[in-house]
Amino acid sequence: MRAARYFGPHDFRLVEIDRPVPERGEVLLRVRAAGLCHSDLHIIFDELGGYPIPAPLTLGHEICGEAVERGEGVTGIEIGRRYVVFGPVGCGNCRWCRSGRDNLCTESRWIGIARDGGYAEYVTVPAQALVAVPDTVSDAEAAVATDAVLTSYHALLTVGRLQPGEGVAIIGVGGLGLNAVQIASAFGAVVLALDIQERKLELARQHGAAIALDSRQLDPQNPPLDRPITLVADFVGTDQTKLLAQQLVARGGRIVLVGLGSVGGPLLGLRAVADEIAVLGSFWGTRQELATVLDLIARGIIRPRVETHPLDEILTWVERLRAGEVESRVALVP
Template identity: 40%
Template sequence: MRAARFHGPDEGLVVEEVPRPEPGPGEVLIDVSACGLCHSDLHLMHGDLPIPTPRTLGHEAAGEVAATGPGVDHLDPGTSAVVFGGWGCGHCEVCTRGDDQLCNVLEWAGIGQDGALADFVVVPDAKYVLPTEIDPVEAAPLTDAALTPYRAVQRARDHLAPTDTLLIVGIGGLGQFGVQFAAMTGAQVVAADQDAEKLALAEDLGADVTIDVTQESIQSAVRRVTDDGADAAIDFVGKDETLQACGNALGTQGRLYIVGIGGGSFELSFNPLVGSELVCTNVFWGSIDQLRDVLDLAEAGRLDVGVEPVGFADLVGTYDRLEDGDVDRRAVLVPE
């Protein structure tokens, strides 16, 4: 079978032939119909997180059950499904409460274990395979590009009232879903980006206010449309400048959720010039139950999923475009 294998920063990503895997006890073999391309893949290829190589990348998968290992009797071959990629050890306290993705990042699909940029992928536990009738090309990005923003917005929603303001920074592959979930909270949604087309998309997806950061600072724009500043901010970029801009735009007891892995940091200290008693936290993917929620919303037609299908032949070039910001919504590998 074909697989996109990362051989380290020097050799990079190579599409090559490898043996088709077979499922062991409790495992499921998925015939991959689609796998999303993610900015986090680029971080792996840049060596930001050292992983064993060669490694098949890809953690946003949808397809059909091809075979099951001993002990799996509830998934029939041919079942359409998505794969939850935040694999955990399965037996620690975090996993047993349903937050497998918080167990150990080195267990995740496409990082600690071979992922789904391939014709087939073995899923280590059948609980990570969720049946769905959604078109697999649209379903694949839901497993991360939609799931992670869903978790971020859900965490923010616990501290929001309909009269509050939620700031979304970065309207890319994840931010586009962040705007949609934010609009479902009933709060005022403010979306910020430097790309006019992405801001127009944000408005179409439910943003009440958009900020072109090339024309106006996030802080001044937010202060213009609120009394005290934003009540919560979700940063899908994660660079020093965007994190600081979010902090400056927050009001009293505002909350900052860091999703983007742009390498930035936010210093939380006494500063009388910004909101007092701020809270800052990061967001790691989402849970299996939250993925079920996302699938329910998609099946109900409540999500706008924009995808660009690409084949193995265009895979490396598409990652180059992704790094240059030249992918409008979400690129998805569709094996020919």
């Protein structure tokens, strides 16, 4: 079968490999769509500050597929039904999994990052990673829901504790940030969207942002909302955007860091201490939140923008994503 494999830094190729066989507790999926994520670029181009990635490895952690074979001991999974894959699936037994924070499981082998993922015709995954897809949600929407929507939901609602009526700034309105604009607006926030590309800013306006501005033209000391910005979500994560987030947030506010544009960054220590600014990290989301996100999409409350392209074109779309030429999200179809 065809698979897009990582062989080491700057070595990412579409190759032929054997179709996997599900082991005990696993399910074989025929991949129907796999979302292309900026995190994949960080892996391919060695931008994770030395974080160990096994090689060779089939990338792709946003997966929607059809169950075609059950491994020994698997129950409750219907052959022929569509499922999405919860990428950071946990062990089910540790304190994080038992408390519902399975995205933090220390025993997890993240699908598409630590074990083979969905840039292929078939993939095997643990049965407990699967969440059924509602009939009204498309393959491509379902695939990107597993990260591009789930991560934004978790960052704003769970980590950021978004409240109706508060001022929220979203820095970076690409694949995740545009979904964040929709989510924040749907839950009653007044949203300031920031980016440096006018087309993305126009999409943010169309998806609920009260104001959308080029961040280079913004005076962070005087943000243009009619209320304090008490929550800032940074979906870029460069040194510049981390600084901007700290300049924007109001006294007593929260900053949620999501993007991985740099592994370090400035900290305005006096501001954080004197104004009690909470700087919070946010990672992916939980399996239960994924089910919630799929329901929100099924009910039309969130409509992730996603375009589909053949898996054979993945190298082209990796380069286009790296060049900033992708407005929202791309899903590859085998």
